[in-house]
Amino acid sequence: MSKSGQKCVLVIDGALPAGVAANTAAILGITLGKRFPEIVGPDVADAAGRVHTGITGSPIPILKGDRALLHDLRERLCTEEFSGLLTVDFSDVAQRCRVYDEYISGAAAASPEEFIYYGLAICGDAKKVSRLTGSLPLLR
Secondary structure (H helix, E strand, C coil), X not given: CCCCCEEEEEEEECCCCHHHHHHHHHHHHHHHHHHCHHHECCCEEXXXXXXXXXXXXXXXXXXXXXXXXXXXXXXHCXXXXXXXXXXXXXXXXXXXXXXXXXXXXXXXHCCHHHCCEEEEEEEEEHHHHHHHHCCCCECC
């Protein structure tokens, strides 16, 4: 994601309890790291020579939305206009599962309208990402 003209944001439901919001951001971040390993910089050493594992080299703002906005964003991200953006979602369907196979079967049984999104990661063309999220406040 460090390429010029690219942007990545997280949009989290601001009504979530702090622990669920933090878990949502962590899950989205792990998936982004898998999809874009180049986003993580090299390990660094401090003055004493202790190594600190590399972290993201690109800013990833965490923005605030609500349940309706997240659902609307997810629907818009399924349109041709935004088809080139990477979308990662974390929902109630995923959160209530203990093993991944439960998520696979739960998602297959749920219609798109039934998903309650806790958060989205949106990455790609900066203009498109900004068009979708530019007016959203930071999650604080």
